Each structure stands twice: as C-alpha cells, then as structure tokens.
Amino acid sequence: MAADDHTVLQLSTPSTANLSAKVHPLVIFNICDCYVRRPDQAERVIGTLLGSVLPDGTVDIRNSYAVPHTESAEQVALDIEYHHNMVVSHQKVNPKEVIVGWYSTGLGVTGGSALIHDFYSREVPNPVHLTVDTGFRNGEGTIKAYVSVNLALGDRQLAAQFQEIPLDLRMVEAERLGFDILKTTAVDKLPNDLEGMEVTMQRLLALIDDVYKYVDDVVEGRVAADNSIGRFISDTVASLPKLSPSVFDKLVNDSLQDQLLLLYLSSITRTQLGLAEKLNTAAQIL
Amino acid sequence: MANSMAKSFLQAAATEEVVSPLRVVQIEGLVILKIIKHCKEFSPALVTGQLLGLDVGSVLEVTNCFPFPIREEDEEIEADGANYQLEMMRCLREVNVDNNTVGWYQSTILGSYQTVELIETFMNYQENIRRCVCIIYDPSRSNQGVLALKALKLSDSFMELYRANSFTGEKLREKNLSWMDIFEEIPIKVSNSALISAFMTELESDTPVTQCDYDRLQLSSNPYMERNMEFLIECMDDLSVEQQKFQFYYRSLSRQQAQQQAWLQKRRADNMQRKAAGEDPLPEEDPSNPIFKPIPEPSRLESFLITNQIANYCNQINGVSGQSFNRLYLMKSLHDN
Numbered sequence: 001m002a003a004d005d006h007t008v009l010q011l012s013t014p015s016t017a018n019l020s021a022k023v024h025p026l027v028i029f030n031i032c033d034c035y036v037r038r039p040d041q042a043e044r045v046i047g048t049l050l051g052s053v054l055p056d057g058t059v060d061i062r063n064s065y066a067v068p069h070t071e072s073a074e075q076v077a078l079d080i081e082y083h084h085n086m087v088v089s090h091q092k093v094n095p096k097e098v099i100v101g102w103y104s105t106g107l108g109v110t111g112g113s114a115l116i117h118d119f120y121s122r123e124v125p126n127p128v129h130l131t132v133d134t135g136f137r138n139g140e141g142t143i144k145a146y147v148s149v150n151l152a153l154g155d156r157q158l159a160a161q162f163q164e165i166p167l168d169l170r171m172v173e174a175e176r177l178g179f180d181i182l183k184t185t186a187v188d189k190l191p192n193d194l195e196g197m198e199v200t201m202q203r204l205l206a207l208i209d210d211v212y213k214y215v216d217d218v219v220e221g222r223v224a225a226d227n228s229i230g231r232f233i234s235d236t237v238a239s240l241p242k243l244s245p246s247v248f249d250k251l252v253n254d255s256l257q258d259q260l261l262l263l264y265l266s267s268i269t270r271t272q273l274g275l276a277e278k279l280n281t282a283a284q285i286l
Numbered sequence: 287m288a289n290s291m292a293k294s295f296l297q298a299a300a301t302e303e304v305v306s307p308l309r310v311v312q313i314e315g316l317v318i319l320k321i322i323k324h325c326k327e328f329s330p331a332l333v334t335g336q337l338l339g340l341d342v343g344s345v346l347e348v349t350n351c352f353p354f355p356i357r358e359e360d361e362e363i364e365a366d367g368a369n370y371q372l373e374m375m376r377c378l379r380e381v382n383v384d385n386n387t388v389g390w391y392q393s394t395i396l397g398s399y400q401t402v403e404l405i406e407t408f409m410n411y412q413e414n415i416r417r418c419v420c421i422i423y424d425p426s427r428s429n430q431g432v433l434a435l436k437a438l439k440l441s442d443s444f445m446e447l448y449r450a451n452s453f454t455g456e457k458l459r460e461k462n463l464s465w466m467d468i469f470e471e472i473p474i475k476v477s478n479s480a481l482i483s484a485f486m487t488e489l490e491s492d493t494p495v496t497q498c499d500y501d502r503l504q505l506s507s508n509p510y511m512e513r514n515m516e517f518l519i520e521c522m523d524d525l526s527v528e529q530q531k532f533q534f535y536y537r538s539l540s541r542q543q544a545q546q547q548a549w550l551q552k553r554r555a556d557n558m559q560r561k562a563a564g565e566d567p568l569p570e571e572d573p574s575n576p577i578f579k580p581i582p583e584p585s586r587l588e589s590f591l592i593t594n595q596i597a598n599y600c601n602q603i604n605g606v607s608g609q610s611f612n613r614l615y616l617m618k619s620l621h622d623n
Contacts, residue, residue: 024323025319026316026319026320026323028482028485029315029316029319029482030316032479032481032482032485033314033316033350033479033482034381035481036479036481037381037382037383038381038382039382062323063323065377065381066381068380068381079380082377082380085373085377086377089370089373089374089377092355092370093324093353093354093355093356094327094353134481197608197609197612197613201612201616240620248618252614252617252618255610255614256611256614259607259610259611259614260607262511262515262603262607263603263604263607265603266518266599266600266601266603266604267600269518269522269596269600270597270600273593273596273597276529276593277593
C-alpha cells in the first residue's frame with residue numbers, strides 16, 4: 001500500500017469520533033461577562049477552558065477565565081504568563097480542574113484561531129475549541145465546540161481541520177433552582193420557602209388542568225387520541241397508592257402531628273430564649 | 287481667592303461624608319452560580335471565597351467573586367494565601383473586573399454559621415472597607431428546593447461594643463442590645479446583563495415544570511428535620527453550659543459580698559474597741575485583702591451567639607414544617623379527588 005500522490009485525502013480516524021463536550025452554564029456566564037467587560041479595541045474575547053475528561057471520553061467543561069490578547073490582521077499575541085498564573089491559582093482551589101481547551105466569542109473560526117489552537121494543543125493533547133456567538137448573528141446565540149483533526153494526504157500532514165463535536169449543556173440541580181432567577185434581568189427579591197411552594201403548586205395545578213383539557217378534548221373527539229399519551233396518563237393515575245381512606249387518613253394525620261410537635265417545640269424554645277434574655281441582662285446585683 | 291479655595295478644600299476634607307445605610311445587596315447571576323458551584327463541590331467541607339464589586343450609595347453591587355483554597359494548618363501556607371489573593375486580584379484587574387473587595391462568602395451546614403470567628407473576620411474586614419457584607423450559602427437546603435442565600439452585616443451598635451470588648455450586663459442594657467441585634471440581614475436583589483439572559487432563555491426554554499418543583503414536592507423531609515433537631519439539641523447543651531457559668535459567677539459574687547460584709551463588721555467592731563482604747567481607727571477598706579478583688583463578669587458574647595444560632599434553627603424548622611403542611615394537605619385533597 002505505497003502512498004500515491006493521487007490517493008484520497010485521509011482524515012485521521014476518529015479516535016475522536018465519539019468525543020463530545022458537556023458545558024456547565026457557569027462557563028457561558030463567565031464568557032458573557034468577560035465579553036461585556038472587554039477592552040474597547042478588542043473585537044472578541046479569548047480565554048481558557050478548565051474542566052476534566054470523564055472516563056468515557058467526554059470532556060466536562062466546568063470553569064473558564066479570560067486571557068488578555070491582542071489581535072491584528074497578521075498576528076495574534078496571547079499573554080502566556082497571565083494564562084499560567086491563572087491556571088496555577090485555580091488549581092490551588094480545585095486541583096482536579098485542568099486545561100481542556102479554549103474559547104472565543106464570535107461565530108466561526110478564523111485563521112488566528114488556528115494559531116491559538118496550536119498553542120493550546122501544546123498544553124493539552126486534544127484541546128476543545130468553543131465558540132460562543134455573542135453577536136447573535138444567526139438570530140440566535142449559537143454555541144459550538146470543535147476539535148482539531150489532522151488532514152493527511154498519504155503520509156504528509158496537510159492541515160488541521162476544525163471538526164464540530166456534539167455539545168451538551170448541563171445544569172446541576174442547585175443551579176436549576178436559581179434558574180428562574182438567572183433568566184430575567186432583574187429579580188427584586190429571592191423567593192423564600194413558602195413563596196417557592198406557592199409557585200410550584202401553581203405550576204402543578206396548571207399541569208393538571210392541561211391534562212384534564214386534553215382528556216376532555218379526546219373524549220369529545222376534538223383531538224386525535226394518542227395511545228402513548230393515554231398510557232402515560234393511566235400509568236400516572238394508577239401510581240397513586242391504593243390505600244383505604246382510613247389508612248390514608250391515619251398516615252396524613254400522623255405526619256401532621258409530627259410536624260405540629262416540631263413546630264411547638266421550636267416555638268417553646270424561642271419563648272424560652274426571649275425569657276432567658278430578659279433575665280440575663282435585667283439581673284442586677286446589689 | 288486662593289485662601290477661600292484652600293479653606294473650602296479643608297472644609298470639604300473635614301466634613302464627614304454622610305454614609306447612607308446599606309439597604310440592598312445587588313448580586314449578579316454569575317456570582318450566585320459561582321458560589322453555588324464552589325460550595326457544592328466541596329460540601330460537606332466548609333469553604334470561603336472573596337466577593338468583589340462596587341459600593342454605590344445604598345446599594346452594594348457584587349459583580350464577581352473568587353474562591354479561596356482550603357487552608358491547611360501550616361505556617362507557610364499563610365503567606366501563600368495572601369499571595370494567592372493578590373495574584374487573583376491582579377489578574378482579574380487585567381480583564382477589567384472590578385477588583386474592589388466588598389466582602390466574603392462562606393458555606394454552612396444547616397445554618398450553623400454564628401461563631402466568634404465570623405465576628406472577628408467581620409471586624410478585620412471592617413477596618414479596611416467601609417461597608418462589607420458576608421453572604422452565607424447553605425447547600426444542604428438546596429435539595430429541599432430552596433435557594434438558601436443570605437446577606438449579613440454586623441449591626442453598628444454591636445460593632446462598637448465589640449471594639450470596647452465589654453459585654454457586661456449593664457452595658458448591654460444601656461444600649462438596649464439583645465441577641466437579635468447582632469446580625470442584620472440585608473435583602474438581596476439579583477441582576478443579570480441582557481446578553482446572559484438572552485442566552486439563558488434560549489438554552490433552556492420555559493418548561494412548565496422544572497426540577498426544583500419536583501424537589502419541593504417531595505414528601506420526605508424527615509432526615510433534614512432530624513439533623514436540624516440534633517443541631518438544636520447540641521446548641522441547647524452549649525447554652526446550658528454558658529448559663530452555668532453565669533450561675534457560678536453570681537454565686538461567687540454573692541459569696542464575696544457576704545465575706546466583705548463580715549469583714550467590714552469585724553473592722554467596725556475593732557475600730558470601736560480601738561476608739562474605746564484611744565487609738566486611731568483602722569481604715570474601713572483594705573484593698574490588699576483578696577476578698578475585695580473584683581471578680582470579672584463573664585462575657586455574654588458566646589451566649590448571644592448561641593442564642594442566635596438556636597433562633598436560626600427554630601426558624602428553619604418552622605419554614606420546613608410550613609412546607610410539609612402544604613404538601614400533606616395537597617396530598618390529602620388529591621387523594622380525595
């Protein structure tokens with residue numbers, strides 16, 4: 001199998017075929033924040049991505065920071081010392097976070113990006129390049145991730161090509177909590193427990209209403225019946241445990257009483273505290 | 287002309303700036319996410335970090351933050367910690383982040399954050415910064431579906447007392463300070479830049495029900511309540527230890543009083559005798575006698591803190607019970623239907 005000049009362009013095989021990336025929303029926040037704060041003459045922001053590589057090969061991107069850089073038509077200069085300092089500082093806090101790639105804002109990949117990617121590939125074997133389109137050029141904010149794949153013609157390395165890999169945006173539970181807060185531009189007050197409960201119950205009610213309406217529509221023939229949805233609904237209704245009313249009442253009442261007990265205890269404690277306070281400071285000797 | 291200018295400058299320098307009271311803490315979504323992530327990664331260990339931002343009028347804006355590495359008990363790490371801080375601030379300055387320290391954040395378990403260290407850290411910060419705030423985040427409550435984030439500040443009257451380092455009964459009565467006045471909680475407002483909110487709205491479209499709703503509707507809150515009660519009981523034990531200290535103090539004080547009276551009587555009797563014998567009376571006071579040494583009154587700071595802590599736990603229990611009631615009634619009505 002002698003290499004011939006007319007052989008087909010070979011893409012080196014995907015050891016990266018099943019590579020995908022997971023991004024935490026914190027990273028997106030960081031990038032947007034850095035973009036908003038960029039110095040006036042810079043068009044885009046470049047920075048490093050930190051995270052870890054999971055055992056099944058996916059890259060988990062957890063944190064990021066911006067790196068000052070200057071860019072002109074011909075060359076790109078990156079502040080390498082700053083980059084190293086930040087990595088060291090971040091690793092002091094969380095030694096498991098290592099460099100996994102880099103990001104830049106703006107759609108598409110430019111020539112300068114290839115140089116930067118090259119620099120990063122010297123630090124990490126296979127860096128991931130993330131682009132975040134802050135300009136919303138396609139009418140939506142696109143976030144894409146690329147890895148570099150080597151193009152070889154026979155034995156000769158020709159060029160490196162940026163190949164897109166699937167991206168997954170994950171959110172941890174605690175972050176989901178704050179999610180409503182994070183979506184709007186301003187929230188006046190953090191909801192406390194009872195208000196949150198209220199919101200949740202309203203949502204539940206809305207859901208139940210939707211299901212009701214759907215079932216009514218199907219029965220009256222307004223909407224075509226979908227068997228899978230029907231099965232879902234019947235499963236849900238059947239999952240309510242079959243308890244006789246007396247047993248159920250007893251359960252509910254027992255829990256109620258437990259809660260009431262705790263409430264009573266805590267109220268007593270608080271009264272006690274108030275009393276002790278008065279006694280302590282009011283006591284006068286002589 | 288120059289004279290009047292100089293005078294007005296002096297006047298300006300001499301007049302004190304009117305410090306408007308802090309009314310609201312405005313946090314960016316970015317900071318909240320960072321705090322959540324940091325505290326969650328290291329839970330159950332307790333972690334801290336620094337808050338950066340701007341102090342504007344009656345609003346304290348927090349725009350960024352960075353975590354502190356976990357410090358081991360080692361001498362050289364102290365200098366390292368300071369270096370790390372300077373390094374981070376310098377680097378953040380280069381990317382145009384406000385590198386103005388406005389406070390710090392720390393994580394806590396079930397709300398047990400009121401310790402003397404907290405107060406001391408506050409005092410340390412207060413010396414350099416005019417207004418600083420401490421944000422407390424409780425990751426253990428997030429699986430109840432609640433974002434437990436609080437902004438705290440020491441009240442001014444408490445700070446004065448602390449500086450004078452006197453926590454005796456009379457001083458407290460003078461200032462009318464009770465355990466509720468130590469910490470002031472400041473309401474939090476969240477703000478986000480438009481870019482971020484555009485991104486977020488796109489990434490996660492408005493689903494009718496989110497994961498946190500599922501968490502909130504979960505019926506089992508027993509383990510959480512149990513832990514809360516355990517903490518409460520421990521605190522009560524601590525409080526009773528403090529009370530015993532007080533009782534001991536009072537008892538010894540009254541014993542000393544009795545001794546003093548007895549001694550005084552004896553002295554008076556002696557004096558009468560001496561007068562009868564024509565000698566000079568002895569003084570009625572004898573400072574060198576050990577029974578006149580004043581016994582120091584134990585500081586009430588600890589008991590205040592513990593009381594605060596207990597109140598906190600009680601509040602939490604109340605909150606969670608409220609939620610449970612809601613859930614139980616909801617279940618009941620669902621079942622009936």
